[in-house]
Amino acid sequence: TFRAQCGLKKALPSRRRKAQQRALLGPDGGDGGSAGSPRALPAVCDPSRLPHRLLVLALMCFLGFGSCFCYDNPAALQTQVQGDMKVNTARFMALYAWYSWPNVVLCFFGGFLIDRVFGIRLGTVIFSIFVCVGQVIFALGALLNAFWLMEVGRFIFGIGGESLAVAQNTYAVSWFKGKELNLVFGLQLSMARIGSTVNMNIMGWIYSRVQDLLKHTGHTTLGLALLIGGITCLFSLACALILAYLDKRAEKLLCKEQGKTGEVIKLTDVKNFSLSLWLIFVICVCYYAAVFPFIGLGKKFSFSFFCSVVYIISAPMSPIFGILVDKIGKNIIWVLCAVVTTLASHIMLAFTFWNPWIAMCLLGVAYSLLACALWPMVAFVVPEHQLGTAYGFMQSIQNLGLAVISIAAGMILDTRGYLFLEVFFSACVSLSLVAVVMLYFVNHLTGKSGGF
Amino acid sequence: MRCAGRRMAAPALGALLLLLGAAAVGGREVSMQYNPGWNGSSVNVLHVRAVGRSDSLHYVWSSIGAPSVLLVATRSPSSALSIDWSRLLSPAPAGAVWIEPPGSVVYAAAIVFTKLFEYSKADASEVFYPTYDLSDFSWDSINRTVNHTALTAELRGVPTSDPSGSFSNGSLAFRVTAYGSGGRDRALPGLLHTANSSKVEFVLTGAAPRGNGSRFVLEVATVEERGAASRLRSVRSIDDEYTPTIFETLSLVAESQNDSSALSFLQWKATAYGSQHPTRGDGIQCHAGGLRAAGGARPRSAVVRAYFGDGAGSAYGVSAINVSFGGEDGGAYREKRYLSWSALLGFGPPPEDTFSPLIISIVAAALGAPLLLLLLGAAVLLCARRRRYSEYEPIN
Numbered sequence: 001t002f003r004a005q006c007g008l009k010k011a012l013p014s015r016r017r018k019a020q021q022r023a024l025l026g027p028d029g030g031d032g033g034s035a036g037s038p039r040a041l042p043a044v045c046d047p048s049r050l051p052h053r054l055l056v057l058a059l060m061c062f063l064g065f066g067s068c069f070c071y072d073n074p075a076a077l078q079t080q081v082q083g084d085m086k087v088n089t090a091r092f093m094a095l096y097a098w099y100s101w102p103n104v105v106l107c108f109f110g111g112f113l114i115d116r117v118f119g120i121r122l123g124t125v126i127f128s129i130f131v132c133v134g135q136v137i138f139a140l141g142a143l144l145n146a147f148w149l150m151e152v153g154r155f156i157f158g159i160g161g162e163s164l165a166v167a168q169n170t171y172a173v174s175w176f177k178g179k180e181l182n183l184v185f186g187l188q189l190s191m192a193r194i195g196s197t198v199n200m201n202i203m204g205w206i207y208s209r210v211q212d213l214l215k216h217t218g219h220t221t222l223g224l225a226l227l228i229g230g231i232t233c234l235f236s237l238a239c240a241l242i243l244a245y246l247d248k249r250a251e252k253l254l255c256k257e258q259g260k261t262g263e264v265i266k267l268t269d270v271k272n273f274s275l276s277l278w279l280i281f282v283i284c285v286c287y288y289a290a291v292f293p294f295i296g297l298g299k300k301f302s303f304s305f306f307c308s309v310v311y312i313i314s315a316p317m318s319p320i321f322g323i324l325v326d327k328i329g330k331n332i333i334w335v336l337c338a339v340v341t342t343l344a345s346h347i348m349l350a351f352t353f354w355n356p357w358i359a360m361c362l363l364g365v366a367y368s369l370l371a372c373a374l375w376p377m378v379a380f381v382v383p384e385h386q387l388g389t390a391y392g393f394m395q396s397i398q399n400l401g402l403a404v405i406s407i408a409a410g411m412i413l414d415t416r417g418y419l420f421l422e423v424f425f426s427a428c429v430s431l432s433l434v435a436v437v438m439l440y441f442v443n444h445l446t447g448k449s450g451g452f
Numbered sequence: 453m454r455c456a457g458r459r460m461a462a463p464a465l466g467a468l469l470l471l472l473g474a475a476a477v478g479g480r481e482v483s484m485q486y487n488p489g490w491n492g493s494s495v496n497v498l499h500v501r502a503v504g505r506s507d508s509l510h511y512v513w514s515s516i517g518a519p520s521v522l523l524v525a526t527r528s529p530s531s532a533l534s535i536d537w538s539r540l541l542s543p544a545p546a547g548a549v550w551i552e553p554p555g556s557v558v559y560a561a562a563i564v565f566t567k568l569f570e571y572s573k574a575d576a577s578e579v580f581y582p583t584y585d586l587s588d589f590s591w592d593s594i595n596r597t598v599n600h601t602a603l604t605a606e607l608r609g610v611p612t613s614d615p616s617g618s619f620s621n622g623s624l625a626f627r628v629t630a631y632g633s634g635g636r637d638r639a640l641p642g643l644l645h646t647a648n649s650s651k652v653e654f655v656l657t658g659a660a661p662r663g664n665g666s667r668f669v670l671e672v673a674t675v676e677e678r679g680a681a682s683r684l685r686s687v688r689s690i691d692d693e694y695t696p697t698i699f700e701t702l703s704l705v706a707e708s709q710n711d712s713s714a715l716s717f718l719q720w721k722a723t724a725y726g727s728q729h730p731t732r733g734d735g736i737q738c739h740a741g742g743l744r745a746a747g748g749a750r751p752r753s754a755v756v757r758a759y760f761g762d763g764a765g766s767a768y769g770v771s772a773i774n775v776s777f778g779g780e781d782g783g784a785y786r787e788k789r790y791l792s793w794s795a796l797l798g799f800g801p802p803p804e805d806t807f808s809p810l811i812i813s814i815v816a817a818a819l820g821a822p823l824l825l826l827l828l829g830a831a832v833l834l835c836a837r838r839r840r841y842s843e844y845e846p847i848n
Binding site: 426 | 694821
């Protein structure tokens, strides 16, 4: 089954952190002016005390759970979707492509929408509603046997999904500061991955229970299973509403401002991007394009739960790698290691019938390492006022690459088979490797130092 | 006189032309003949003759009795098939088919398609429906379907007695394609063929399944001479370029008992397809197994008995395997009522797939480019560093 790394794409936290910390943690800090509340509240209800903030942390984490759970629903039910809706792999992959298309444009506007148009509270609720509605339309498409409706549902889901991640991070920066932020981002990332893992393991079971209930398999079974999965989105919407209420209450009690992303996007900055930055873009696009290597590998090896292995491994490894890379620096060497490891595991998957455990574990480690090392590199090559634009652009072309590669991979599998697909992915990773090598030499030759 | 002269010149010229033709193509000259030596069309005998530079191969397809093909390799490029029709159509056909000159025969074998089983799985048990015995079918005349340019023909039949009426709208067919040179089929399963092989495609269309989720099993028997034994080989390969998602190729090979070299083969990919122009999604699971020696059984094909004689056990051996079609639920056939299974049969060792040049070049480029770049960059760096150091002049 196809896996797009929902949790792995959300490596944003480490990159937004630097931009937002500087923007928000001025002399006012995040919770200044607590002298305005003479009433003594119980610890859980006092926004300046830890237990309340832990409650808010829990809500923030579960905010992203629903969207990450439902993002990978097609992958968890790939055989069922292809069988019940009678589509080939290329059309199936369109379900992922449609998620990425709106984000090619939206990631430039996410910050703007949250800061200027909706505000963080209303924005979060609106995006959660988009996620819910999208998932419901997706399930409706299955119930009515209309694949085009499923694609529309994924499009709407995509509008909400990525922007919800931005909102989640903004909440985090608003409520926590300093060293706490690392832990908070790490927890949010882990929740996202837990959501994806739970999805992989549960949706199949839900489908078979619905099948037992309805006594036959078909598009109605699929639609019902997807609706049941959509309950998690309702749960996330509830979290968004409660968070909005608590945030508004904290604002009144602590006299703090509504959280802002603090991002400034100026598209004209693109022409000033340096060669190093473009090379980083190439690395990002080519690498994440090869992040779909799990298509039907379950069928090839008759195992279908290997896909969860990558999530399970990256959950504990991400914080470890984060600390390691922060302390040691030399990001580019880490990126090189990660890309070489990924290339090795792709070649293993392509050319041997070896037990896929080895390759999948290697892949999990490599992805975590890359996420921790690649995104912070952008902050080293770009002046601060362009950071927002650079990250926005990077996310935009990443989504573009993902959308295009999903469809291409589906077509390749249908016409040329697994071997060709794996060779194609290996070629993508190799292109990424070429970019890393070039980046190393460009960096060396231009004499730039600064941590990498 | 002129006639005699022409008659003498013609064979020599013909042989020369054939030699030149074979040399130019690098393959064989293939010709197809329907019922050689007989004018009737109530029975089907299709003789395919593939002539090479110094040898010739004969494939004799027939439907008298069970549908079968007789494979004969001869060391003479001018060997010919002779049929005694009156004996062939009699109840004792032994000796009715032979090759002229008889001493030129190097190897002979036969493949007979004997039965079609149908079964369905109800809970844990299997329910077998009455077998379709292919020797009790009535066949259309091949003559109408022979295509001499494309070298194809189709043998189509329905059971003579059909109590359940399942073949009222359907038929069972064997499509034959002869090859004069090596190459690969465009259509799935994209079998690679050589000049020493032919393709047979088993097609079941329109036959109503008698159960919910019926699966079909085709019984294939091989007849091999004394000194050869049949073996079922399975080759797993990572290369699925030409048949996406199918990684297994099976072959039923007749091996010489002396040195285990392959004398003739029946090769197929472990898949069948459910539509006329199949794509990857039309694949139907295909398994094969149960290779067993059929002991003293005489194959119910007249041409095979005519060539090999009736002395079963001493002159020749018979083995059989079952090829089964259908996935876990057998649903693929029920919807489209189309099943197609292709196999390659021929002489010598079965052809082996290799990686296409495209894959090899992509992998070479993908692995070579970063390495090259690394070396190049290291060289450039060393040069730059040396130049930088050389700009320094010693102080004293």
